[in-house]
Amino acid sequence: MGGAVTGRWRLALLQAAAPVLSIAFGGLVASGIIVAIGKNPLEVYGLMLRFSLTRSDSLAAILLKATPLIFAGLAVALAFRANVWNIGVEGQYYVGAFAAAFVGFSVRGLPAVVHLPLAVAAGAAAGALWAFVPIALKLRRGAHEVITTIMMNYIAAAVVLYLLADVFRDPAQIGTPRVRTPLFADSARVPPLGPALARLGLDVPAHSALNWFLPVGIVACAVAAYLLGRTRFGYEVRAVAFNPDAAETAGISLDRIRFTMFLASGAIAGLVGLSDILGFFGYFDIDFPKGLGFLGISVALLARNHPLGVVPAALLFGLLDRGAQGVQVFAGVPREVIAILQAVIILAIVVGYELVTRYVRVQRKLEAERAVAPGEPAPVAGGG
Amino acid sequence: MDAIVELTGITKRFPGVLANDRISLAIAPGEIHALVGENGAGKSTLMKILYGLYQPDEGTVAVRGERVVLDSPRRAIALGIGMVHQHFMLIPRFSVAENVVLGAEPARGGRLLADDARARIAALAEQYGLAVDPDAPVAGLSVGEQQRVEILKVLYRGAEVLILDEPTAVLTPQEVDDLFANLRRLRAEGKTVVFISHILEEVLAVADRITVLRGGRVVGTLAAREATKAQIAEMMVGRPVLMELAISPARPGEVALEVVGAVVAGGRGRPAVRGVSFAVRGGEIYGIAGVEGNGQSELVEALVGLRPLAAGRLVIRGRDVTRAGVRAIRLLGVAHIPEDRHRRGLVLPMDVWENLILGHHGRPEFGRGPVLDRAAVWRYAADRVERFDVRTPSLATPVLALSGGNQQKVVVARELGFAPAVLIAAQPTRGLDIGATEFVWTQLVEARAAGLAVVLVSAMLDEVLTLADRIGVIHAGRITAEFPRGGASPRDIGLAMTGARPGERTA
Numbered sequence: 001m002g003g004a005v006t007g008r009w010r011l012a013l014l015q016a017a018a019p020v021l022s023i024a025f026g027g028l029v030a031s032g033i034i035v036a037i038g039k040n041p042l043e044v045y046g047l048m049l050r051f052s053l054t055r056s057d058s059l060a061a062i063l064l065k066a067t068p069l070i071f072a073g074l075a076v077a078l079a080f081r082a083n084v085w086n087i088g089v090e091g092q093y094y095v096g097a098f099a100a101a102f103v104g105f106s107v108r109g110l111p112a113v114v115h116l117p118l119a120v121a122a123g124a125a126a127g128a129l130w131a132f133v134p135i136a137l138k139l140r141r142g143a144h145e146v147i148t149t150i151m152m153n154y155i156a157a158a159v160v161l162y163l164l165a166d167v168f169r170d171p172a173q174i175g176t177p178r179v180r181t182p183l184f185a186d187s188a189r190v191p192p193l194g195p196a197l198a199r200l201g202l203d204v205p206a207h208s209a210l211n212w213f214l215p216v217g218i219v220a221c222a223v224a225a226y227l228l229g230r231t232r233f234g235y236e237v238r239a240v241a242f243n244p245d246a247a248e249t250a251g252i253s254l255d256r257i258r259f260t261m262f263l264a265s266g267a268i269a270g271l272v273g274l275s276d277i278l279g280f281f282g283y284f285d286i287d288f289p290k291g292l293g294f295l296g297i298s299v300a301l302l303a304r305n306h307p308l309g310v311v312p313a314a315l316l317f318g319l320l321d322r323g324a325q326g327v328q329v330f331a332g333v334p335r336e337v338i339a340i341l342q343a344v345i346i347l348a349i350v351v352g353y354e355l356v357t358r359y360v361r362v363q364r365k366l367e368a369e370r371a372v373a374p375g376e377p378a379p380v381a382g383g384g
Numbered sequence: 385m386d387a388i389v390e391l392t393g394i395t396k397r398f399p400g401v402l403a404n405d406r407i408s409l410a411i412a413p414g415e416i417h418a419l420v421g422e423n424g425a426g427k428s429t430l431m432k433i434l435y436g437l438y439q440p441d442e443g444t445v446a447v448r449g450e451r452v453v454l455d456s457p458r459r460a461i462a463l464g465i466g467m468v469h470q471h472f473m474l475i476p477r478f479s480v481a482e483n484v485v486l487g488a489e490p491a492r493g494g495r496l497l498a499d500d501a502r503a504r505i506a507a508l509a510e511q512y513g514l515a516v517d518p519d520a521p522v523a524g525l526s527v528g529e530q531q532r533v534e535i536l537k538v539l540y541r542g543a544e545v546l547i548l549d550e551p552t553a554v555l556t557p558q559e560v561d562d563l564f565a566n567l568r569r570l571r572a573e574g575k576t577v578v579f580i581s582h583i584l585e586e587v588l589a590v591a592d593r594i595t596v597l598r599g600g601r602v603v604g605t606l607a608a609r610e611a612t613k614a615q616i617a618e619m620m621v622g623r624p625v626l627m628e629l630a631i632s633p634a635r636p637g638e639v640a641l642e643v644v645g646a647v648v649a650g651g652r653g654r655p656a657v658r659g660v661s662f663a664v665r666g667g668e669i670y671g672i673a674g675v676e677g678n679g680q681s682e683l684v685e686a687l688v689g690l691r692p693l694a695a696g697r698l699v700i701r702g703r704d705v706t707r708a709g710v711r712a713i714r715l716l717g718v719a720h721i722p723e724d725r726h727r728r729g730l731v732l733p734m735d736v737w738e739n740l741i742l743g744h745h746g747r748p749e750f751g752r753g754p755v756l757d758r759a760a761v762w763r764y765a766a767d768r769v770e771r772f773d774v775r776t777p778s779l780a781t782p783v784l785a786l787s788g789g790n791q792q793k794v795v796v797a798r799e800l801g802f803a804p805a806v807l808i809a810a811q812p813t814r815g816l817d818i819g820a821t822e823f824v825w826t827q828l829v830e831a832r833a834a835g836l837a838v839v840l841v842s843a844m845l846d847e848v849l850t851l852a853d854r855i856g857v858i859h860a861g862r863i864t865a866e867f868p869r870g871g872a873s874p875r876d877i878g879l880a881m882t883g884a885r886p887g888e889r890t891a
Contacts, residue, residue: 250743251711368785
């Protein structure tokens with residue numbers, strides 16, 4: 001049995017190594033492009049890492065960039081874990097952010113302990129509402145959620161733009177090129193994380209917008225991991241994802257699991273934009289950051305849809321983003337090269353995971369065959 | 385006799401396993417040679433070596449007297465050796481002809497010669513009596529027809545030796561008969577057939593010679609004419625096998641399950657079950673015999689709550705559960721061994737311990753509130769694995785890594801947990817070897833002795849005749865006849881399975 005145990009460690013190690021190898025492979029391909037534009041890849045990567053990891057403003061920027069991606073990655077992962085394909089995180093976070101913004105600028109006179117949670121709850125509720133439509137259509141009418149969520153994305157973008165430009169535009173800005181909502185009440189703003197980190201001895205520049213949504217996101221991932229890994233509900237989610245027919249035969253309601261996970265996904269998606277608007281801008285404007293929902297799909301993929309994997313995956317994306325700024329400014333390498341690096345890593349990961357998964361499956365099978373050692377008479381219980 | 389294929393001293397090792405141990409085997413041209421043995425005996429490994437999928441560590445292969453190195457299936461095909469896999473490799477949306485030529489398309493200047501292909505396939509089908517329409521889309525074919533397409537694929541590539549890996553595992557009894565007719569025809573046309581099986585009746589019915597493997601070695605080769613079931617079974621298992629079960633007289637208790645006039649919709653909206661009524665008492669086994677596709681699957685799904693009853697009533701332990709769902713019915717103490725353990729019985733990627741609590745995972749002993757108590761589950765799973773002798777490296781092994789027999793043991797161990805009162809067993813021994821079949825039968829008999837009401841649905845007449853206290857024969861969605869134990873011969877039941885009423889004469 002000793003051999004089997006070390007074998008299992010070997011397999012676990014291999015599974016853990018798959019993303020690292022994929023990242024290395026992505027780096028290799030991007031090296032080719034860097035050479036092609038006449039730069040030395042080692043120098044560029046060295047600069048990128050130095051720039052990203054040795055400056056305190058870089059660290060803050062990475063964490064800030066990673067914050068919405070943690071929420072986006074978690075939102076996508078929650079749905080994908082239950083085999084429902086929420087491609088609508090993009091739209092869900094637009095409406096979530098706008099709902100939070102609405103609570104932020106329209107409600108006055110509440111204490112922060114009430115106002116801020118109210119804004120956050122509004123964001124989650126709006127995100128969940130936007131997810132409710134596609135999942136209800138799927139469970140009631142069989143409409144495929146990939147199609148409906150993508151359509152809901154367009155609707156979300158149009159509705160939010162309409163509300164922003166035609167209904168809630170800050171009257172004080174009319175006549176200027178700025179299209180934005182009124183400023184939020186201070187009670188709806190999320191405090192910066194800098195002071196707390198400074199107390200831990202970490203130096204965050206005073207101007208950094210890094211805020212409390214980062215720890216909230218990490219805790220959300222940890223809670224999701226616990227719920228999925230340790231509870232009866234999480235067990236049911238896994239069974240439904242791997243084999244819905246068997247889960248149904250065991251008396252598990254497929255609709256209930258899919259509905260719950262999809263709404264949870266939408267609710268988390270509703271929080272994606274809040275770090276930016278409640279922690280930085282203080283208003284919702286037309287240049288509000290877009291595309292985070294789609295980036296969340298990449299993050300979830302890198303994390304293999306595991307909530308705990310979402311945090312390092314989001315940090316890696318933050319690192320690449322910051323590094324791209326560094327090499328663009330100091331090495332003259334266009335940031336598109338880093339975008340290619342990201343894309344290749346993601347492709348390599350998809351392929352790499354599949355290869356490792358197949359290899360592990362074969363190894364497991366051999367191990368089980370060994371357990372029924374050849375030469376022994378067939379096992380018969382009860383003495384025949 | 386000059387062998388067309390001769391394997392000499394073949395040894396194949398996998399890490400920690402000696403799959404083939406100095407196996408020598410000569411296949412004569414124009415014979416049907418059966419390779420039998422328990423799961424894990426090394427049959428498939430040996431055939432994969434012959435088909436060039438594996439290379440032996442030691443030993444040689446000779447084809448028509450010449451030593452060859454089979455380093456790929458391509459080489460094997462070039463030498464006239466073809467394989468029909470157990471799991472078909474067909475593209476459902478392609479036609480029969482398109483599937484057959486796939487990978488060996490006749491073409492001129494890059495243009496597919498579809499008419500040539502179709503004509504050749506039709507000629508092959510004609511020559512070997514393989515009735516399929518070359519233009520039919522594969523999606524609409526029955527399993528038996530799909531298998532014929534696979535055989536055509538191999539013949540189309542010029543195979544002289546056909547290897548069939550457990551070809552009957554997926555077939556209905558009628559289809560098995562058709563397949564055997566096809567095999568005999570192939571033999572008559574001079575082809576050589578090697579087929580892998582562990583069902584002794586079949587082997588004796590169709591093979592000329594039988595080679596028995598056990599633990600990676602050849603136990604012996606017999607002429608089928610001189611062999612008996614008991615003899616082969618003993619060679620396979622390595623000890624005398626109980627071919628008949630000692631079963632004590634039934635002591636029926638209260639009615640535990642009753643269906644009245646059940647009508648259940650089938651796949652295409654038409655009723656698959658058209659007014660079935662029966663009652664099963666505790667301590668008895670009610671067998672449902674019938675050709676597959678006569679409503680058994682739908683009936684079972686209705687009994688366990690997976691399919692609604694369009695009409696009729698279902699009463700379990702005195703409770704009307706006609707409109708109840710799966711969960712409510714399970715909570716009444718209904719256990720279910722599904723007919724397709726991969727589709728409905730197990731979550732293959734999940735571990736053994738997880739599969740052992742599927743459906744029981746909500747029980748209070750497995751945790752407090754919403755949280756699963758892993759230690760408690762683990763203790764329970766360890767006990768189940770030991771009691772049911774599930775051969776697994778650990779509780780944390782995914783079920784997909786286990787052999788079919790051990791997978792079924794996981795299902796049985798789980799379903800018989802927590803003292804059920806009713807057991808619905810659908811095709812419980814399908815695809816299992818002798819040892820595992822014996823195990824499942826023993827469990828069913830023990831369940832009966834423990835007072836469970838058992839419904840046994842099986843396409844294997846032997847199984848129903850051996851185990852059931854009463855036999856209902858299902859045909860076209862109706863129970864057309866009912867016999868007590870010993871009240872009917874296999875012939876009577878076989879007749880009823882075709883829809884004839886007892887006493888009626890068929891013209």
